[in-house]
Amino acid sequence: MPLFVLDEALLGSAFAVPNRLAFLRxxxxxxxxSLRKAGAGLVVRRGDVVREAVEVARAAGAAxxxxxxxxxxxxxxxxxxxxxxxxxxxxELCVHPGVTVVxxxxxxxxxxxxxxxxxxxxxxxxAEPLRPVARGVRRLVTVRGIARGRIPSLKDLxxxxxxxxxxxxxxxxxxxxxxxxxxxGVERYGELHDDxxxxxxxxxxxxxxxxxxSPRELLERVSGRAGAEPFVRQLCWRDFHxxxxxxxPDMPRADYRPRRRRxxxxxxxxxxxxxxxxxxxxxxxxxxxxxxxxxxxxxxxLVTASFxxxxxGIDWRAGARHFWDLLVDGEIANNSGNWQxxxxxxxxxxxxxxxxxxxxxxxxxxxxxxARRYVPELADGxxxxxxxx
Numbered sequence: 093m094p095l096f097v098l099d100e101a102l103l104g105s106a107f108a109v110p111n112r113l114a115f116l117r118x119x120x121x122x123x124x125x126s127l128r129k130a131g132a133g134l135v136v137r138r139g140d141v142v143r144e145a146v147e148v149a150r151a152a153g154a155a156x157x158x159x160x161x162x163x164x165x166x167x168x169x170x171x172x173x174x175x176x177x178x179x180x181x182x183x184e185l186c187v188h189p190g191v192t193v194v195x196x197x198x199x200x201x202x203x204x205x206x207x208x209x210x211x212x213x214x215x216x217x218x219a220e221p222l223r224p225v226a227r228g229v230r231r232l233v234t235v236r237g238i239a240r241g242r243i244p245s246l247k248d249l250x251x252x253x254x255x256x257x258x259x260x261x262x263x264x265x266x267x268x269x270x271x272x273x274x275x276x277g278v279e280r281y282g283e284l285h286d287d288x289x290x291x292x293x294x295x296x297x298x299x300x301x302x303x304x305x306s307p308r309e310l311l312e313r314v315s316g317r318a319g320a321e322p323f324v325r326q327l328c329w330r331d332f333h334x335x336x337x338x339x340x341p342d343m344p345r346a347d348y349r350p351r352r353r354r355x356x357x358x359x360x361x362x363x364x365x366x367x368x369x370x371x372x373x374x375x376x377x378x379x380x381x382x383x384x385x386x387x388x389x390x391x392x393x394l395v396t397a398s399f400x401x402x403x404x405g406i407d408w409r410a411g412a413r414h415f416w417d418l419l420v421d422g423e424i425a426n427n428s429g430n431w432q433x434x435x436x437x438x439x440x441x442x443x444x445x446x447x448x449x450x451x452x453x454x455x456x457x458x459x460x461x462x463a464r465r466y467v468p469e470l471a472d473g474x475x476x477x478x479x480x481x
Contacts, residue, residue, distance in 0.1 A: 093235045094127055095148055096120060098138040102166075103249065106416075110252035111386035115261040115420050119302050120243050122262025132232035136241035142173045149183055152235045156184040160303070163196055163334050164424040165341035192331045193307045194220055196338035206339035208439060210332050217328045225309045255386040258420060259298055266299035270313070278314055282322035286391045286455075288374075288462035293390060294323065297421035300330070307331075333429030336439060343428040344412065347437035355407035364480050365400050366414055371479035373463035373470055374453040375399045380466040386420040391456050397434040398447035403481050408435035 102108060124134040137144040149157050157178060161171065171187065178185040189195040199216045200206060207213035246254075259265070273294045277284075284292035299305040311327055314320040337343045364370050368379035378392030388396070393415075400411045412431040416422050432438025436445065457463055460470065469476045 093132065093135055093148075093152055093154070093238065094123075094229075094232070095135045095137065095145065096123075097141045097144045098136070098244070098249075099141050100139050103138075108250055108252075109417055109419075109422065110246075110250045110254045111258060111418055111420050112422060113249045114246055114254045114258060115298060115386075116302060117243060117246055117249060118261030119263070119304055122264055122304075124243065126263065127229070127232060130229050130232045132234040133240055134243075135238060136243055138241075138244070141170055142177050145174065146177045146181055146183065148238065150181060152238055154183065156186050158186045158188060160190040161187045161195065162191055163338040163341075168338075168341060189223065190303070190306065190308070192334045193217075193222065193311050193327055194331050196331075196335040199335065206335050207332065208336075209441060210329065210439060213332050213335070214325065214328050217331060222308065222311070225306070225312050255384055255418065257385045259295065259385070259387065261298070261302070261304070263299075263304045266296065266304040269294075269296060269299070270305065270310070274313065274317075278317050278323060279319040282319055285322065288377075288389055288391055288457040289459065289465075291389065295387070298387070301421045301423045330426060332439075334425040336429055337425035343432065344424055345409070348432050348439065349437055349443070351437055351443065353436075356405040358404065358406060361404050361480055362400075362406055362410055364477075365396070365404065365406075365411075368467065369477050370399065370481075371477045372399065372449045372453075373460065373467055374457060375449050377457075377463040377466040382415070382418050384466065386418055388415075388419075389462075391452070392462075393430070394434060395447050395449055395452045397431055398445075399449050401435040402446045403449070408432060408437065 120134065120136070127133050135148065137148065145157055148154075157174070159171070159174070162168075175185050194217055196206075199213065199220060201212065207216075259269075273296070277292055277294060280292065281294070284290050296305060296310065300307055300310070307327055307330065311324065314323055336348070340348060365375070366379065368376035368383070370376055370379075374392065375396050378388050378396040381392065382388040397408070397411055400406050401408050408431045412427055415431070416427055419427070429438060433440045434445075434447075436443035453460075453463070464470050467476070
C-alpha cells in the first residue's frame with residue numbers, strides 16, 4: 093500500500109518553501125494517477141510521519157514498513173524514531189537505498205568513515221558494483237477499510253508565492269525531459285554544459301531531488317553513451333556530498349573545515365545580491381534566473397556563490413539560506429556541500445579559489461546572451477546599477 097505522509101513539523105518550518113511544495117504537490121498528483129492505473133491510488137496522511145505511518149500499518153495489518161533512506165540530521169532522527177516505534181509494534185522496518193547511486197557509507201577510505209576528497213571517491217565509485225535497477229510497480233490491490241485521504245491544494249500547504257516559471261513536477265515530466273535530453277544533449281554535455289546561453293545541462297536535478305527519477309536508473313540510461321562521462325561525474329558529485337553530509341549532519345550550519353575567516357555583515361550588499369542588482373551582469377542574471385524559475389544554471393551558481401563569499405565577504409550560510417528558499421531542487425546535502433566548496437570551508441582542495449565574475453562572463457557568456465535574457469535593462473543600459481564593489 094503506497095503511503096505518503098505530509099510532515100507537519102516540516103510544513104511549519106523553514107523547509108516549507110513554496111517552490112518545492114508546488115513541485116512536490118504536482119509530483120504527488122502524478123504519482124497518484126500512475127498508481128491508480130496499477131490498481132490502487134496513493135494513501136495520503138498529514139501529521140507526524142512516525143505516528144501516521146505506524147497507525148496506517150497497524151490498521152492495514154501490515155507486517156512491514158518500507159522507506160528510502162536519507163542523510164540529513166532530521167531524516168536520520170526520523171528513521172531512528174520510526175525504528176523504535178516499529179519495534180514496539182512488532183512491525184519490520186525495511187530501509188532501502190534509492191536517494192543516491194551508491195548508498196552513503198558503502199564506500200569508506202582506510203581509517204575513516206567517509207571520503208573528504210572527491211577524486212579518490214570518484215575512483216572507488218566508478219569501480220563499485222551497483223545494485224540492479226528495480227522494475228516499477230505493475231499491480232496493486234486496494235486495502236479495504238483504509239481511507240485514502242487527499243492531496244491538499246497548494247493554498248492548503250503554503251500561503252507563500254511561487255516563482256512564475258517553475259518546471260513541471262512528476263515522473264511523467266521527468267521522463268519527458270530525460271528522453272529529450274538523451275536525444276539532444278548528453279553527447280555534447282562535456283563540451284557545452286558550462287555554456288550559459290546554450291543551456292545544455294540536463295535540468296533533471298529537481299526530479300532527482302523528489303524521487304521522480306532514480307539516480308541509479310539515470311546512470312544506467314546514460315552509461316556507455318558517447319560523451320556521457322562528464323555527466324556521470326556530476327552524479328558522482330551528488331553522491332559525494334550525500335556521503336559527506338551523512339557523516340557530518342551539521343553541514344548546513346557549521347564549517348566542515350573551519351578557516352577562522354571573519355565574515356562581513358552588509359545587509360545592503362546582501363540585498364543587492366539577492367535582487368540581482370550588483371552591477372555584474374553574470375551575477376545578476378543568475379540571481380534573477382533563480383527568482384524567476386526556482387532554478388539556476390550550475391555555472392551561474394558557482395559564480396554567484398563565489399561573488400557573495402569572496403568579493404562581498406559575506407558568510408556562505410546567508411547565501412545558502414537564500415538558495416534554499418527558492419531552489420526547486422534544493423536539498424540539504426547538495427546545497428550546503430556546494431556552498432561550502434565555493435566558500436573554501438568544505439571539500440575543495442583549493443580553498444582560496446576565486447571565480448572572477450568578469451572573466452567567467454568572458455569565458456561562459458561571451459556574447460552576453462544569457463545576461464540579457466534575465467537582465468533586460470542591459471540592452472540599453474537604462475536603470476542598470478554601477479558595480480557595488
